[in-house]
Amino acid sequence: MSLLTLQRGLRDHILANAAERPVGIAANGEPGLAVYRHAYRAQLVACLRDTFEQTWSWLGDERFDDAALRHVAANPPSGWTLDAYGETFAQTLSGLYPDNPEVTELAWLDWSLRRAFDGPDADAITAEALAEVDWESAVLILTPTLTIQDVTTNCAAIWGALALGETPPAVERLPDPAAVRVWRRELSPQYRTIEAFERQALRLVLQGCGFAALCDVLAVHGATDRAAEQMGALLASWLQDGLVSEIR
Amino acid sequence: MTDREIQPFEGFGLGLRPPHYQAFLEHEVPVDFVEVISENFMVRGGRPLYVLDAVRERHPVAMHGVSMSIGSADGVKTDYLRRLKTLVDRVNPLWVSDHLCWTGLEGFNSHDLLPLPYTEEAMDVVCANIARVQTVLERPILLENPSSYLTFADDEMTEHDFMAEMCRRTGCYLLLDVNNIYVSGANHGFDPEAYIAGVPADRVRQIHLAGHSVGRGLLIDTHDQPVPDPVWALYESACRRFGSTATMIERDDDIPPLGELLAELDTARIRAGALERAA
Structure with a gap:
């Protein structure tokens, strides 16, 4: 299996957040896959909490994290730096809180x-x-x-x-x-x-x-x-x- | 392959993290070097670069990145390399390091250190990417062994064999993270001491020390704990094999007061020094 195919499989697996094991991963790889799926989302949510600290404080943990996870699901990061990740988060919040x-x-x-x-x-x-x-x-x-x-x-x-x-x-x-x-x-x-x-x-x-x-x-x-x-x-x-x- | 060399640098350092910026600006912090996360300073201005310029006047600086993605099948991104080169020219660091991993592909960036299969094809990809990076940066780089949580069905060699061949082909050097060896050893069932014995000693220019957490059936490289005893023991093995090597405590989360990290760094000095005295 080519490296490109393998990396596409792991990328798609992380994005889909599904338990199904992608091809090329060792048979005992499920616990490790779960670590990478979790780390991807946890890091992006932590990044949004850090960047949008007062918005987080205003909304509270539950509502902020719900919005952050929706944002992560709809907006896979593409920038060279994690610092750029929150660029469109205000738009996500605008859609979720149109009356606020x-x-x-x-x-x-x-x-x-x-x-x-x-x-x-x-x-x-x-x-x-x-x-x-x-x-x-x-x-x-x-x-x-x-x-x-x-x-x-x-x-x-x-x-x-x-x-x-x-x-x-x-x-x-x-x-x-x-x-x-x-x-x-x-x-x-x-x-x-x-x-x-x-x-x-x-x-x-x-x-x-x-x-x-x-x-x-x-x-x-x-x-x-x-x-x-x-x-x-x-x-x-x-x-x-x-x-x-x-x-x- | 680059024919340039990185001279060994002996000493004990810390990662420069925002909670400690002020201390580094106002006091003489007893470290031999500092390591900065490259991406935190690949910015256009403001306090980060102000702090970096000031710290650089007092301490040698090593640059350590997390986003190079040296193992991406579609190559290292030109825009990233351009920004990194700008910072390298500004800092003139001891060396530039990143991780033996991939972080993104085809426009997607996971911002996580994803594992590579240790295959001949991955070797060709990694070495081609290293060659390009070293050409752009005009210097050899260091690559760090990552913590990993899975392996691949097609793996053809061990991680240390992969790194040894990678160094031979490209002239790059190694940043050996002793905690990562311990974590990956526990997760994948290899002997960390055998790993240390298999690393090409003449290519190691820096050592990271850190802590980890215990997950569900796996150790997790969280960098939020003091260095635990088994990692200290492995560090002593590394010191015996590699001799005096620039060593750094790496803490990225739950960052304690600077004094605690300096005390932990003193432990590293004692552990390394005791071995030197015994030699």
Whole structure:
């Protein structure tokens, strides 16, 4: 029997999680096969628990592990690293908990903070770097670990309480559209709930929109004559948070 | 076959694990080298690489991987090798090691160390994969004997005979996990002492020591226990056969305070040193 055939058989056996012995395995191999079937699932569930720690805490062991095992059954890993395995777990949770958006939003926070943890390095600029900037042509370059997600619940407050080991607040629907931004400042992953104006501004900056054009667009779409003033305040907070890595 | 050599390195080390990062950053930890899990540092930035760079300034570093899949019938993945080479160039490690096993096939990655049949065909596949890896990394690698829980109907040779021939054909070296020899010996009914006697002594560059758990009719390589007495005894046999060899305590789960691991490492020093004094 070829090595390829044998490896396909063992792979399919592990994925199927069935007791039937694949061809090529020694006759006394059943206990060992059970070890490999179990280890495969246990490791992936442990990986999801580790990556989605606060989602796990929110759901509890039984519901989390049930979701994890469903995810494992439907999504055999293909990435080079185990760390990548949770990439689509939030989608699995969204399907399992369609009426509990905080679950998916907590999972997004867990995942994004983990990705920010070992994402690309970038030095942040400080307010002193603004002195020479030509604002008519300036384009902001944001830190590469920044990700943004629209949210409908107080997921950030829940996540923060769980991370501190405190009793989390009850789920609340946010009264206005909001988002959460995740990034890494120096070596520490960060998150913050932001309002629609900042969400739109960040989206435009990420699309490469220049600072002057950004103010114009936000003035029109925001129907506000305070767009430049608001942008100035936002820029100050972005600098404070270490979000801006370059101004071109 | 690579004509490069890895010079022997004597000393006692620990695996660098996240619970101990801060201790390694803030204190002079009394180890002769540290071993890192390669995949944990094949990242783009952040705290892992910051810690690795800082630790590297104080200690020689060995890189130990879990995802090379040297026994895959469809070869070692180019993307993985590219990432590994980037880290090798950054770290300039004592050596690069992985396991004699396969982890994935045709896009699937089990993230587990799956066993290989010890056949001539598997030998050809493994040796071709080793040759490719050594060419890309521009250095010979070490391969570790895995713990295994089953054997194959077509097995044609013992694991140590397989490894000896693999080393002869490719010029690679060995990382001998003494606990794994004990676990596999118990699971498959071979004599661990005979295994030690059959390993090509001139190819062993590192030794792992670890603990295991007792499963249903099988020993399980859990790396979550102190080194047990039978493994210490086997380590002494290994020291007698291989001489002074870089030795490491490997703990991956239920990781105790650093002081406990350092005390266990002292036991390894005593066990190895006592044999040297007696020689």
